[in-house]
């Protein structure tokens with residue numbers, strides 16, 4: 488108990504207050520540019536970059552050069568641009584991180600690919616499936632000089648997620664429920680998340696729930712069976728601030744998503760962003776049983792705090808067993824196990840990692856590994872995955888009776 492409390496305090500101190508110095512950069516480190524002095528950039532990109540020997544944050548661009556200059560000074564970034572185009576025109580930049588409002592991702596990702604940059608683009612990568620097909624089937628992603636693009640679903644790269652997934656029996660999933668609540672106090676009412684013209688909405692911003700359902704099933708939903716939303720007051724009434732929806736998957740299983748950008752603090756903390764996977768009952772081998780008896784297991788696996796597991800997470804594996812004979816239950820019992828995986832080794836992957844690495848560092852590792860032709864942990868989100876993700880979001884908006892998020896005018900150019 489004391490050991491885990493000490494681990495929790497040490498890890499969170501290193502994450503939030505003082506992370507160890509980064510390693511020296513290699514001679515062939517990739518030069519990254521940052522499009523937009525975004526709020527999320529320090530946590531999701533600058534700190535991971537500091538801890539990556541092959542990543543140099545070379546430049547930042549903002550619409551206002553003074554803002555870019557102040558941001559660069561604060562974060563020790565050597566080069567500053569007063570427009571995103573100027574940064575993309577710099578041939579020394581190998582890759583870009585795009586943390587712009589959702590509705591601008593498509594345009595700047597397309598432009599970056601055309602300028603020969605690799606692209607790490609925030610989630611959701613596009614406004615709708617039309618944009619997704621254009622971006623993720625871009626000719627720049629093919630051929631001998633292909634560039635890489637990654638939609639920043641950071642949660643998929645962290646050890647806790649990888650370990651959780653290793654406990655799932657995909658063909659036998661019966662139901663998956665995902666909850667994600669963000670406290671209203673954290674999101675101002677005039678935030679980009681509530682601007683329809685910038686492809687806002689809770690199903691866009693908290694689209695993690697749909698991504699989790701797809702990843703856990705390893706399949707695409709066949710139908711959105713229900714989707715209810717609550718929308719912002721005018722003029723932002725095309726933007727949902729909370730949603731609840733259900734889905735059907737090809738194996739007959741169901742999915743449930745519940746999320747809010749305007750929750751109470753109580754909802755925000757409890758339950759803490761769980762992904763709950765209930766399996767169908769399956770017969771498991773047991774040599775000790777007499778003839779005529781069979782052992783049936785119904786497993787539920789819950790990952791608490793699926794998004795940023797480095798802060799804290801817990802994986803609960805609850806197995807309900809029954810011994811059945813001639814159709815009757817002759818014995819039943821339940822076992823419960825709590826697991827954790829703060830490092831890749833704890834997730835059963837033999838690669839080095841640190842407990843204070845956030846999901847974003849694991850994501851940056853995967854991005855650089857792809858560019859360098861290394862396998863890494865194997866975790867990746869390929870272009871078709873991102874297209875299917877956009878399709879699922881469109882299905883949800885259609886079911887909710889809200890318009891799809893608008894396609895960028897840049898798509899017509």
Ligand SMILES: NC(=O)C1=CN([C@@H]2O[C@H](COP(=O)(O)OP(=O)(O)OC[C@H]3O[C@@H](n4cnc5c(N)ncnc54)[C@H](OP(=O)(O)O)[C@@H]3O)[C@@H](O)[C@H]2O)C=CC1
Nearest residue numbers: 523524525526527548549550586587588589609610611679
């Ligand atoms: N992976 C994660 O955990 C998270 C991901 N995100 C994603 O990152 C993206 C950015 O989110 P966040 O950092 O909170 O956003 P911000 O509110 O900080 O906006 C990001 C940038 O958008 C630029 N921008 C360009 N055009 C506009 C415009 N018309 N109105 C407002 N801003 C504009 C600004 O750039 P400039 O500096 O040039 O003015 C600003 O710095 C979103 O896609 C969001 O979904 C957000 C939070 C967490």
Ligand SMILES: O=C1OC[C@@H](O)[C@H](O)[C@H]1O
Nearest residue numbers: 669674680692693748794
């Ligand atoms: O992880 C997140 O949590 C809060 C959201 O508003 C944000 O955009 C998202 O990526």
